[in-house]
Amino acid sequence: MDLVLVASISAGILLYKLAVSTLRGHRKNLLSWKRVFTSARTYAQAAWIAALGAIFCFLSFGAIEGIHPDFESAGGEPSLINADASPSDIRKWAPKMFRAIGYNPFADLREVDASTRLQNWKGQEEDEVDMVKRARLRAANLRFADATRAFLVGADLAGANLQGIYLYHANLRRADLPWADLKESFVYEADLQGANLQHADLRG
Numbered sequence: 430m431d432l433v434l435v436a437s438i439s440a441g442i443l444l445y446k447l448a449v450s451t452l453r454g455h456r457k458n459l460l461s462w463k464r465v466f467t468s469a470r471t472y473a474q475a476a477w478i479a480a481l482g483a484i485f486c487f488l489s490f491g492a493i494e495g496i497h498p499d500f501e502s503a504g505g506e507p508s509l510i511n512a513d514a515s516p517s518d519i520r521k522w523a524p525k526m527f528r529a530i531g532y533n534p535f536a537d538l539r540e541v542d543a544s545t546r547l548q549n550w551k552g553q554e555e556d557e558v559d560m561v562k563r564a565r566l567r568a569a570n571l572r573f574a575d576a577t578r579a580f581l582v583g584a585d586l587a588g589a590n591l592q593g594i595y596l597y598h599a600n601l602r603r604a605d606l607p608w609a610d611l612k613e614s615f616v617y618e619a620d621l622q623g624a625n626l627q628h629a630d631l632r633g
Contacts, residue, residue: 491523492534497573498525500593509612509633510572510592536574544582558582558603 496512507513514521527534543564550557564584573593584604591611596619603623613633 487519488523491519492527493570495520495524495534495573497535497593498528500573506633512593512613536571536576538571538574538576538579540578540580541576542580544580544584546580546582552600552602 496510496514500512511518511520516522524534543566545562547557547560552558561582564581566589567585568588568590569586570590571594572590573595574591575595576599577595577597579596579599581599581601581604584601586604586606586609588608589606589610591606591609591614594611594614596614596616599616599619601619601621601624603625604621605625606629607625607627609626609629611629611631614631
């Protein structure tokens with residue numbers, strides 16, 4: 430994704446210059462590749478684009494693998510998900526930086542109906558559960574997501590990364606969670622009735 434973004438920016442710059450040259454009537458020099466590849470300005474621009482790409486990749490890593498600023502490992506034990514990383518670690522400071530500018534890199538699923546329930550849903554009959562349209566979240570990265578009271582009945586979460594996820598009062602009845610990574614997740618009072626937790630990592 431970062432490479433696509435950098436490529437788009439680079440293409441935008443080049444196309445802008447092409448348009449300017451065309452409008453100024455400099456058509457005869459547009460295909461002068463020798464001049465392009467011997468120009469110091471070209472290499473300076475290439476270096477700038479490469480640096481921009483590296484910065485995007487660096488920040489993306491910090492956001493994707495980052496640790497929620499408010500997360501604390503339980504019991505003071507060494508964290509299984511690097512939550513006790515050094516403050517200088519990009520996984521620590523990148524999420525804080527994003528939050529400071531008003532962006533949350535972690536999914537906000539509070540009271541979200543990820544699975545589609547019936548309009549007259551009461552949750553008391555098994556037939557109602559059978560008619561729920563299951564959310565397809567297989568192998569999704571939901572690290573440190575806030576899924577408080579989320580409706581995830583029957584959700585396909587096989588192989589999903591759910592490290593540190595907050596599932597307080599979430600409805601996960603009959604959810605499929607085989608091989609899901611739930612290390613240090615918060616599942617207090619979550620409804621896991623009939624959920625498939627085969628081979629799920631529930632440590633912490």
